[in-house]
Amino acid sequence: MTRTALVVIDVQKGIFAGKQTSPRWPEILERIGALAARAAAAGLPVIYVQHDGGPGHRLEVGGEGWQLDPVLARTPPSAVCRKTACDAFFETPLQAELNRRGVKQLLVAGCMSQFCVDTTCRRAVSLGYDVVLVGDAHATADSGALVADQIIAHLNDTLDGFEAGSAAVTVRSAAGLPLEAWAGE
Template identity: 55%
Template sequence: MLAAKTALLIIDVQRGILAIPNLARKKEIEKALDETVGRIAGIIARARTAAVPVIYVQHDGSPGHRLEPDTSGWPIRSEVAPQPGEPVIRKRACDAFFETTLDAELTAAAIKQLVIGGCMTQYCIDTAVRRAVSLGYDVVLAADGHTTAGTRTLRFEQIIAHHNALLDGFDAGEHEVRVCLSSEIRL
């Protein structure tokens, strides 16, 4: 059991999150995404069983973006879809806290620790993890519960491994990030 009052934060696990034109290694990346979504679904099931709040963040892309609201890529994937009553925070930037109600909702619920998983590692996951710690939350990042696409210089596996190593132990005052496998997260 986690010591502080905890919530599970699921970020941008949307149908079109990795629907990037001309994506190199598309089949491998889609397979990794499906596997990651499966692990996230497992964490969600454990959170619900333990009565840990599950909070979703959904990206609203600009017109023409693969995550534009009310397009085929925008919905949260069915494998991890919110149940009635589970909040969905809509955002327009990489930062899940920027111009959203996320911090206010966490504060109102007396949440002190976040377990985080989702997409995309180097953008919305990295930003949410760092911002959460800076705002005074302790964070557990599921090492195998976030994913991304590669870039021109780095493969997706390298980006994930780099961020897991970089974020593990990141702190702001008394609050820090701990990175562990999804199977090791106790809710």
């Protein structure tokens, strides 16, 4: 039995404050919100990961930017895990939460592609979870070398097929995810 959970990383009001992001961000954000709603309706656990920034950080704990984006308010989470590093497993209750629910496969969406999304996907595989990176449901900001859409495309290409032991990452679009079938497993 492969129990699946959706993990939504750092979709917070201030995630892109002062940064240039993909012009597709509003569309991606809506897709993440719709994916969370579909997953919950299918009976899958939906876990929001929230970054705790320090004083003066755009995601400073308790500040306006730290709050989860209102698109997520439409779908109450099964759990919220707070983190202070790119790795959503590092010193957080995420793995214990997944184990408690018998989860073996993660659907991953959220922000920032080349930091928290990438690190969490790789760590999850190293911990033995199969990962489906929702390739059209993660976003980032421009860097000095690449624009956001290039970073997203690069991450999708780089992680598709990444493996450790018997666990691997596959990249799929949100529309093609068989959430109802996974809920029945």
